[in-house]
Amino acid sequence: MLDDLSKKGVNIDSLAKRALEDEKVLSELFEGILSKKDTVRYNSFKVFMLLSEGHPEVLYPKWDFFVELLSSDNTSHRNIAVNILANLTGADKENRFEKIFDQYYSLLDDESVIPAAQLAGKSGKIAKAKPKLQTKITNKLLAIDETHHEQERKDLIKGYAIESLGEYFEQAENKKEIINFVKKQLNCQSPKTRKIAKEFLKKWDKSS
Secondary structure, three states, X not given: OHHHHOOOOOOHHHHHHXXXXXXXXXXXXXXXXXXXXXXXXHHXXXXXXXXXXXXXXXXXXXXXXXXXXXXXXXXXXXXXXXXHHHHHHHHOOOOHHXXXXXXXXXXXXXXXXXHHHHHHHHHHHHHHHOHHHHHHHHHHHHOHHHOOOOHXXXXXXXHHXXXXXXXXXXXXXOHHXXXXXXXXXXXXXXXXXXXXXXXXXXXXXXXX
């Protein structure tokens, strides 16, 4: 199995299927995700992404494993945790995410822009899985300017945030604050975020 994980272009779907059928294969994936070899770690991550999206109940018992990665010194590990935990919220019947909310969202201010951007982009999925947390999530996303990132990177992260806000805007309580936040991004430094903001307002801003 680890030999397969070291190959570029390996069939991720096939590996995910094997992991569902064989506990030993799943166990090797947990070794792979911590590998110092980029290809092994990346392939393991791709398999875990598939499993966490399609069969979150399979990885949910390993919740604490991914929570520990949130505080890893390794940027890649933190990024893995951000993505997998977001996907597992759909199976979180024990409300474990509520207990790590502050720890999780502290990564919006991560030293690296990658986990921060990924977290912003995954927030829509979390908000839909955890409706009671929607206002708290919105407040975190609207406060991206309070993070330490350079303005150019803040503007990039905001693009991901706007996409997430669009996923649950219909259910959001503070629509006015969201619209005002998005309008401000029409003049931000990121061309991609400006485009996302424009599309968001075209869809959701009924006052224009």
